[in-house]
Amino acid sequence: MTEYVPKNPGTITKYIVVESPTVTASELAIHAYEIAEGAMIKETCFGLAINGKEDVVDGLIQKLRAIDPDHIFVKDRGFVPGDPRRCRANLGGARPGFHGIEYETTVLPYVSHGLGELRSRDAEGIPAPQNPLETKKLDVYTLKKLMEAPES
Amino acid sequence: MTTPVRIAQISCGPEYSGVQQEINEAAKAVNGEIFFPDIALKDIIRDFDAFGLDVRSPDLKLAIARAKALVDGRVDADAVFIATCFRCAEAAIVRNELRHYIHDHSKLPVVSYSFTERTTAGTLLTRMEALTTIARRRALLARETQQGLTLGVDSGSSTTKAVVMKDNTIIGTGWQPTTEVLKSAEDVIGDALKEAGITRDEVEAVGTTGYGRFLVGKKINADLIQEELTVNSKGAVYLADHQHGPATVIDIGGMDNKAITVQDGIPGTFTMGGICAGASGRFLEMTAKRLGVDITELGPLAMKGFAGHVPMNSYCIVFGTQSLVNALAAGSSREDVAAAACHSVAEQVFEQQLQEVDIREPVIMVGGTSLIEGLVYAMGELLQTKIMVPRYSQYIGAVGSALLASGFIRDD
Amino acid sequence: MAKVFIYPTTSLILSDLVARYGHTPLSSAIAIRERVQTAGLESVPLQITPEEPKKGLKWAAVEVPSGVRGRMALYGPMIESCEAAIIINDADLAFGCMGCARTNELIKFLIRQKEVPKIDLNYPKNEEDGVKFVAAIKRFLKGLEGAK
Numbered sequence: 001m002t003e004y005v006p007k008n009p010g011t012i013t014k015y016i017v018v019e020s021p022t023v024t025a026s027e028l029a030i031h032a033y034e035i036a037e038g039a040m041i042k043e044t045c046f047g048l049a050i051n052g053k054e055d056v057v058d059g060l061i062q063k064l065r066a067i068d069p070d071h072i073f074v075k076d077r078g079f080v081p082g083d084p085r086r087c088r089a090n091l092g093g094a095r096p097g098f099h100g101i102e103y104e105t106t107v108l109p110y111v112s113h114g115l116g117e118l119r120s121r122d123a124e125g126i127p128a129p130q131n132p133l134e135t136k137k138l139d140v141y142t143l144k145k146l147m148e149a150p151e152s
Numbered sequence: 153m154t155t156p157v158r159i160a161q162i163s164c165g166p167e168y169s170g171v172q173q174e175i176n177e178a179a180k181a182v183n184g185e186i187f188f189p190d191i192a193l194k195d196i197i198r199d200f201d202a203f204g205l206d207v208r209s210p211d212l213k214l215a216i217a218r219a220k221a222l223v224d225g226r227v228d229a230d231a232v233f234i235a236t237c238f239r240c241a242e243a244a245i246v247r248n249e250l251r252h253y254i255h256d257h258s259k260l261p262v263v264s265y266s267f268t269e270r271t272t273a274g275t276l277l278t279r280m281e282a283l284t285t286i287a288r289r290r291a292l293l294a295r296e297t298q299q300g301l302t303l304g305v306d307s308g309s310s311t312t313k314a315v316v317m318k319d320n321t322i323i324g325t326g327w328q329p330t331t332e333v334l335k336s337a338e339d340v341i342g343d344a345l346k347e348a349g350i351t352r353d354e355v356e357a358v359g360t361t362g363y364g365r366f367l368v369g370k371k372i373n374a375d376l377i378q379e380e381l382t383v384n385s386k387g388a389v390y391l392a393d394h395q396h397g398p399a400t401v402i403d404i405g406g407m408d409n410k411a412i413t414v415q416d417g418i419p420g421t422f423t424m425g426g427i428c429a430g431a432s433g434r435f436l437e438m439t440a441k442r443l444g445v446d447i448t449e450l451g452p453l454a455m456k457g458f459a460g461h462v463p464m465n466s467y468c469i470v471f472g473t474q475s476l477v478n479a480l481a482a483g484s485s486r487e488d489v490a491a492a493a494c495h496s497v498a499e500q501v502f503e504q505q506l507q508e509v510d511i512r513e514p515v516i517m518v519g520g521t522s523l524i525e526g527l528v529y530a531m532g533e534l535l536q537t538k539i540m541v542p543r544y545s546q547y548i549g550a551v552g553s554a555l556l557a558s559g560f561i562r563d564d
Numbered sequence: 565m566a567k568v569f570i571y572p573t574t575s576l577i578l579s580d581l582v583a584r585y586g587h588t589p590l591s592s593a594i595a596i597r598e599r600v601q602t603a604g605l606e607s608v609p610l611q612i613t614p615e616e617p618k619k620g621l622k623w624a625a626v627e628v629p630s631g632v633r634g635r636m637a638l639y640g641p642m643i644e645s646c647e648a649a650i651i652i653n654d655a656d657l658a659f660g661c662m663g664c665a666r667t668n669e670l671i672k673f674l675i676r677q678k679e680v681p682k683i684d685l686n687y688p689k690n691e692e693d694g695v696k697f698v699a700a701i702k703r704f705l706k707g708l709e710g711a712k
Contacts, residue, residue: 114695
C-alpha cells in the first residue's frame with residue numbers, strides 16, 4: 001500500500017456552471033482571471049472550476065455570480081481542477097458525476113426562469129408544487145371528461 | 153514493453169468499497185490498463201431503455217449503456233472487466249446478463265467478479281492475467297499440436313506436476329505433493345525427465361503454471377509463465393481431443409476451483425472460486441482420512457454409496473465434516489458417507505460457480521480431483537450430462553504448459 | 565445558517581439554491597473533499613479505503629453490499645448532522661455517489677426518520693414548474709432562518 005499525501009490541503013474547489021443566453025463560459029473565465037486573487041481557475045465544458053482558499057473562492061464567486069445571477073450556478077467539488085484521479089483524459093471516460101450534471105443542465109433553464117420570476121414576484125404568493133409523495137390518482141370525473149372529449 | 157491491453161471496466165460500487173485501486177493494480181501487474189467507456193447522457197438513457205433490464209441503480213444503468221457501447225463498437229477495448237458488489241442481487245442480475253450479452257455479441261474476452269471490501273489485487277491477478285492473455289495472445293492460444301521436445305510444470309497449491317512431451321505425445325510425467333515449491337518442482341521435473349529418458353539440456357522449451365509459476369518459472373528459466381485458467385482450458389480440450397467448438401472445463405483444485413467455457417480452445421468466460429475449503433479437493437482429502445482410506449480409494453467407495461442417505465447440514469469443511477462424522481456414528485455406511493462428501497463438493501461448486509458460466513457440452517473435468525470418480529459422477533448428476541475425464545487429466549496444467557511452450561521453440 | 569442535506573447529494577441545483585439563500589448545503593463533494601485532503605493510504609480515485617465500508621457498518625449490517633456501506637460512511641455523518649433536508653424524488657439520473665439505488669433508499673429513509681424540516685419535490689418539467697420549484701425552496705429556506 002502506498003502512502004497518500006494530499007495536495008492542496010486547506011483549499012476548496014467549486015464548479016461554476018453557466019447556462020446563459022448572454023454570458024459564455026470563456027467570457028466568464030476571462031473575467032475570473034482578471035480578479036483571480038491567486039485562485040486557480042480552469043475552464044471546463046460547463047463553465048469553470050475554481051480552487052483556492054475558501055474566502056478567496058467565495059469572494060470570487062460572489063463577483064462572478066453578479067454578472068448573470070439567474071444563469072450562473074455553483075456547487076462544491078471534492079477534487080482540485082484537473083486532478084488525474086477524476087480527469088476524463090486519464091479515466092478514458094467521464095466520471096459518473098458528470099452525467100448527473102449533464103442531466104441537471106437540462107433542468108437549469110426552468111430554474112433560471114423561476115429565479116427570474118421571483119425577482120418581481122413574492123415567493124409567498126406562488127402555489128406549492130405537487131408533493132411527489134402525495135401523487136394523486138386520476139379522479140373519476142376527470143377520467144369521464146377525458147373519455148368524452150372528442151378525439152383530435 | 154508492449155502496448156498495454158485496454159480493459160474496459162463496467163462496474164457498480166468498487167470506488168465506494170475501496171477496491172478500485174486494487175483493480176487498477178491487478179491490471180497494471182499484467183500490463184493491462186483500466187478505462188471507463190466514454191458515453192453521453194443521451195446514450196445512457198437510450199441504451200438502458202433499449203437493453204430492457206429495468207434496474208433502479210443509476211450506476212447499473214450506466215454499466216448497461218457502457219456495455220452496449222462496447223458491443224456496438226462505439227468504444228474500442230481489448231477486454232472487459234465486469235465488477236459489482238458481492239451480495240447485491242440487482243447487480244448480480246446485471247453482471248450476469250451483461251456477461252452473456254458481451255459474450256454473445258462480441259469477441260471481447262470478459263471476466264466478471266463480485267468484490268467485497270476485502271478484495272485485493274492478489275485475488276484479482278490470475279483473472280486479470282487470463283483476461284489480458286486471451287486478448288493479447290490469441291495466436292499462441294490457437295495452437296492445437298505440441299511440437300518438438302517441451303517440458304510443462306504445474307506448481308499447484310496441493311501438488312506439483314511435470315510433463316515432458318515430444319511431437320504431440322506425453323513421454324514422461326512427475327507428480328508430488330507440494331512441500332517446498334522449488335524443491336517439489338525440481339523433483340517432479342527429475343521424475344518426468346527420467347521417465348522420458350532425456351536430459352534437461354535436450355528440452356527445447358519450458359512452460360510453468362499454477363500458484364508457484366513465477367517462482368518456479370524464474371528458477372528454471374521458463375519460456376512461458378502463464379496462469380492456470382488459459383493453460384488448463386487449452387490442456388483440457390487438447391487431452392479431450394475437442395479443440396473445436398464449445399466445451400466447459402471444470403477443475404476442482406486443492407485451493408480453488410475453476411470453471412471455464414471454451415470456444416475453439418480459447419477461454420470465453422470463466423470463474424475462479426477460492427473462498428470456501430468445503431468446495432475444494434481438501435474436503436475430500438479430509439473425508440478420506442476420516443474414513444481411513446487413501447484419497448485414490450474414495451472415488452470407487454463413493455460409487456457404491458448413495459449420498460441421499462446422509463444428511464449434510466453444511467458445505468463447510470468443519471461443520472460438513474461434522475455431519476459426516478455424525479452420520480458414521482449413527483450407523484451410515486462408509487460408502488454413503490463417501491458419496492455424500494463427493495455430492496457436497498460438487499453441489500457447492502455447482503451452486504456457487506457454475507451459475508456464473510454458461511455450461512456448454514462437452515463438460516470436461518480435469519485436475520487431481522477428476523480422478524475421484526464419485527465426484528465426477530455427482531457433478532454429472534447435477535449437470536445432467538456425461539462428464540469427460542481425459543487421460544492424464546491430473547496433469548492438466550503441465551500438459552497445457554508443455555503444449556503452449558512449443559510455440560516458443562526457435563526455428564534455429 | 566442551517567446545514568441542509570440535499571438529495572441527490574450531487575445536485576448542482578440544490579447545492580446552488582441552498583447556498584444562494586444563505587444556508588450550507590451538505591453535498592457529497594464535501595465528504596469526498598475531506599477524504600481527498602486527508603493523509604493516509606492511497607486509494608484511488610476517491611480516497612475511500614476498504615476501512616470505509618467497515619465504518620459503514622454503523623448504518624448497514626455486514627450482509628449489505630460493501631458499496632452501500634462505503635457510501636453510508638460518507639452520508640451517515642451528514643444525515644446525523646443535518647438540520648433540514650430537501651429531497652428531489654425523481655432523481656433517477658444521478659450517478660456515482662448517488663449511483664446505488666439501495667443506498668439511496670436507505671438515505672431517504674434515514675432522512676425521513678429524522679425530525680428536521682424537510683421538503684419533497686420533483687425536478688421542474690417546464691417554466692411554470694420552475695417558478696413553483698424555486699419559490700418552494702426559497703420559502704422553505706427562509707422558514708429555516710425564522711426557526712433559528
